[in-house]
Amino acid sequence: MTDSPRPSLTPPPDAAQPVRHPDAPAPGKAIEPHYEHCFACGPAQPHGLHLSSRAGEGVEVFAEFTVGTAHQGAPGLAHGGVLVTAMDDALGTLNWLLHTTSVTARLETDFRAPVPVDSTLYLHTWAEAVVGRKIYCRGEARLGAPDGPLALTARALFIQVTLDHFVNHGRPEDIKAVIENPDLIKRTRAFEVNP
Numbered sequence: 001m002t003d004s005p006r007p008s009l010t011p012p013p014d015a016a017q018p019v020r021h022p023d024a025p026a027p028g029k030a031i032e033p034h035y036e037h038c039f040a041c042g043p044a045q046p047h048g049l050h051l052s053s054r055a056g057e058g059v060e061v062f063a064e065f066t067v068g069t070a071h072q073g074a075p076g077l078a079h080g081g082v083l084v085t086a087m088d089d090a091l092g093t094l095n096w097l098l099h100t101t102s103v104t105a106r107l108e109t110d111f112r113a114p115v116p117v118d119s120t121l122y123l124h125t126w127a128e129a130v131v132g133r134k135i136y137c138r139g140e141a142r143l144g145a146p147d148g149p150l151a152l153t154a155r156a157l158f159i160q161v162t163l164d165h166f167v168n169h170g171r172p173e174d175i176k177a178v179i180e181n182p183d184l185i186k187r188t189r190a191f192e193v194n195p
C-alpha cells in the first residue's frame with residue numbers, strides 16, 4: 001500500500017490567529033467531559049484516565065490526570081499510548097475554546113521523560129493557527145507540577161467536521177443513546193458549525 005506525503009504540521013505564514021469564542025468557558029472554569037464513555041475524560045470508564053480540564057486565558061486548555069496501575073506499559077511506567085490519549089483529548093478540548101467540532105487528523109508526540117505510576121501529568125495545549133477547516137495546535141505535559149520537568153511535547157492538526165461525522169460513523173446504539181440524552185445533545189449542538 002502506498003501513502004502520499006502528508007502536509008506539514010507547521011501553519012503557513014499567512015495563517016489566521018485562533019480566536020477565543022465570546023462564549024468560551026471563562027479562564028479557570030472547568031470544562032465538562034465531552035462524552036461520559038470517553039476513555040480519556042469520561043467518568044463512566046473505570047480504567048479511563050479521568051482527565052480533568054479547565055480553560056486558560058487564551059485559546060488554551062490546562063488538563064491533568066494521575067497515572068494509575070491500569071495505565072502501565074513497562075512495569076511502573078505509563079504506556080506511551082495512554083500518554084498520547086491524554087494529549088489527544090487535551091488538544092480536542094480546545095474545541096470548547098473555539099466553539100467548533102474538530103477531530104484529530106495528525107498528532108506528533110515526542111516522549112521526553114518516563115512517566116511513573118502514581119505521578120500526576122499536567123498538560124497544557126493551545127491553538128496556534130486556523131486555516132479554513134484546519135486547526136494547528138500544540139501541547140506539552142509536565143511531571144508532578146505545572147512547572148515540573150517536561151515529559152511530552154506534541155504538535156497536531158485537527159480538522160473541523162459537522163456532527164454528521166459522528167452520526168454517520170459512530171455505532172448506531174451509542175449515537176442513539178447520545179441523542180436520547182437531552183443534556184449531552186444540547187451541549188454538543190452548541191458547537192455545530194458548517195465548515
Ligand SMILES: CCCCC/C=C\C/C=C\C/C=C\C/C=C\CCCC(=O)SCCNC(=O)CCNC(=O)[C@H](O)C(C)(C)COP(=O)(O)OP(=O)(O)OC[C@H]1O[C@@H](n2cnc3c(N)ncnc32)[C@H](O)[C@@H]1OP(=O)(O)O
Binds near residue numbers: 008105134
Ligand atoms: C447528534 C449526535 C452527535 C454525537 C456526538 C457526540 C459527541 C461529540 C462531541 C464532541 C467531539 C469533539 C471532539 C472530541 C474531543 C476529544 C477527542 C480527541 C480527539 C480525537 O481523538 S478524534 C478521533 C480520531 N480522529 C479521527 O477519527 C479522524 C479520522 N479521519 C477523518 O475522519 C478524516 O480523515 C478527516 C475528517 C480528518 C478529514 O477528512 P475530510 O474528507 O473531511 O477532509 P480532507 O481529507 O479533504 O482533508 C481536509 C484538509 O486537511 C488535510 N489533511 C487531512 N488529513 C491530514 C493529515 N493526516 N495530515 C495533514 N493534513 C491532513 C488535507 O490535506 C486537506 O487539506 P487541503 O484542504 O489543504 O487540501
